[in-house]
Amino acid sequence: MKRPMGPRLVWAVLAGAAADLAGLGLIAAAAWLITRAAEQPSLAALSLAIVATRAFATGKGVFRYAERLTGHDVALRAQADTRERLYRALIPPQPPRHGGADLLSRMVDDTEAVQDLLVRCLLPAAAAALAGLAAVVVGLAVLPVAALVLVAGLVLAGVALPAGTAAAARRWSARIAPARAALAGRVADLVHGSADLAAYGADREALAKALAADESLAALERRQARVHAAALAGGTLVQGLTVAAVVLLAQGSGVGSVGTAVLALTSLVAFEPVLPLAAAGERMAGIMAAIRRLREVRSAGPAVAEPAAPAPRPEAPLTVEIDDLVVCHTAGAAALDGVSLRLAPGRRVAIVGPSGAGKSTLLAALMRLVEPESGNIRINGVDLRDLDGDDVRTLMTGLTQDPYIFRTTLRDNLRLAGPEAGEEELARAVRDARLEDWVGRTGWDAELGEDGRTVSGGQLQRLALARALLYDPPVLLLDEPAEALDEETADRLMADLLDVTRDRTTLLVTHRLKGLELVDEVIVLEEGRIAQRGRHDELVAVPGYYRDLWESEVLTRR
Incomplete structure (x- = not known):
């Protein structure tokens, strides 16, 4: 006191x-x-x-x-x-x-x-x-x-x-x-x-x-x-x-x-x-x-309004339903315009689209970081606006853009996601993120520089992924996990991601199409609207942004 x-x-x-x-x-x-x-x-x-x-x-x-x-x-x-x-x-x-x-x-x-x-x-x-x-x-x-x-x-x-x-x-x-x-x-x-x-x-x-x-x-x-x-x-x-x-x-x-x-x-x-x-x-x-x-x-007021009497936090397994969602960052400019999708337990959905299409905004709305203009998001039938923001981010979170690494040991950086995690749980998260070799060389008590400056881009992304997997939310959100990585490292990371997220409810935002044939559905966002949706093989068979991006990616790899 x-x-x-x-x-x-x-x-x-x-x-x-x-x-x-x-x-x-x-x-x-x-x-x-x-x-x-x-x-x-x-x-x-x-x-x-x-x-x-x-x-x-x-x-x-x-x-x-x-x-x-x-x-x-x-x-x-x-x-x-x-x-x-x-x-x-x-x-x-x-x-x-x-x-x-x-x-x-x-x-x-x-x-x-x-x-x-x-x-x-x-x-x-x-x-x-x-x-x-x-x-x-x-x-x-x-x-x-x-x-x-x-x-x-x-x-x-x-x-x-x-x-x-x-x-x-x-x-x-x-x-x-x-x-x-x-x-x-x-x-x-x-x-x-x-x-x-x-x-x-x-x-x-x-x-x-x-x-x-x-x-x-x-x-x-x-x-x-x-x-x-x-x-x-x-x-x-x-x-x-x-x-x-x-x-x-x-x-x-x-x-x-x-x-x-x-x-x-x-x-x-x-x-x-x-x-x-x-x-x-x-x-x-x-x-x-x-x-x-x-x-x-x-x-400065919060970006979202918290309910006076929050509803009880839904229990897993979770079904997330987005219905006609509209989000505006500035007056008259809709970052998301009428987006609807359903994320059932164990289902993996990939969101692709050009920069500024609203992909990260969708994740922010799911984590209750921005206030929708209209439409709603429901978890097991409960409107997101009726839940406490911290409860929402406990249920739906993961790897966001620009993950932060603190100037402390590798073990402590991981334990930010699980303060009570034991050695076995830490080892499993590192193994799932394919960081075993690096941890074996450096050790758990290796001091990491501020903001990850002493590690490579691939190591930083994998460490952040290990942290997200250790937290293990019911709905895992991954925002551009292969951003700013070289081609080979990005391919390996995406392959590992699609492997460790099998049977996990996952929403993956990415601009890389390799490996997306493994997800249940791909949604293409353009100017805040859903332009295309379907499985990978269906989308590459019809004209549109997805096929153009796929053909460009194939030519680049050649």
Whole structure:
């Protein structure tokens, strides 16, 4: 159970204020002690000031440590809580509004803004207000008119100047966050796509674009740095003018050398916690922009509406019925238009068609990742919209495009699909995916690079297939399993797939026709509609997309 952060925040504010007050008291007591000692009074007259100086010096260090400890504890807890809520907001399927690099920038850079909001803005402002109030009280006790001058200086340095820097920085901060995300995207493209870029001779162009994005960000940050420098100079100028005015008033009022020293040093130290507020105002503009970007992610509604009272999850064996399904990605453009099919238990159906025909959209609709405009999908007679999305993806899932491999061991990557799987189950999944030789060479504890960069394309696809087979859903969905593989590897993978999916309810999306004579039905999608359907030998016998693709594939193999 999470403990509330409110009490910790209060303690952090009080500790910070106490540290600033101790520093103020230290300077005031030391100034009084030094000037009074110059008059050579008895030691008893100085004993209280000596003790106070020691107490304030010790207290300043203790309270500052407590403020740092408590304040950073609150800030880090708030940052962790923000990241957790952001993760939870991303768990329900959402429309693809943000790219991966942009989301990474929001997850890392923007969530740090919460920490800065507390540590660099709110806590210093609260502590500075209390310390400034104490300095004004000291000024009122010694010379009221000097206190008024001090109030004016503190308000100018602690309120007007931060407001001005915030307004000046706002115009740059609104541009810096997107520029940083753009640079992150360019760098991610260079890191993850370096091999492809080099193969196509596009590496220099990609590097030039990344350097241009870096220069654009650096130019914006240089302009923001000028705001910071101007704020620092302005605060120091206000501090100096205020102290000079207080000293002149004290000398003309007859408060004596002791009173003048106390007023001068108290006024000087009162600005110590106030001067950083100008930089805090500048930082506040960037923080608010980051918070708005985080709010955009959290406020984005899920791509599908979950039922208020989900129906019980159907039990296997499952019969999937798709009736007149229409799915639109954008207004007026149907990715699927009136698609109907029936997937009985143990039946294997292949979906083929040109790019953009709606093949992957059909799988997304089956996994409850997109909302149909009309039509319905039923599992054992239960409408998909009446089921919990997680239950749907438990029943129908498998190998999607671009499977992700984590930077951990081969065993752990497999166990993502079956955390409780034993060695025998892992070995069977590897055997079914034809990965035995590779696992035998590398071992189960071989460390795999991030996103599968240390394995070949065929190994990555087979590992993802092994993961899907280990999960063993009642309805196995396979989306372009041979994508981006060389001809020989793709043929072997497709042959293995059609072998291990025998008697499994399977929906296979592919652009390769070799081996499809083994499936029960082939459906050809064109522009979101079913253009042809039947068995392989039936489709190659009639004119159409399927026969053209088959003839092209045969000629290519020759």
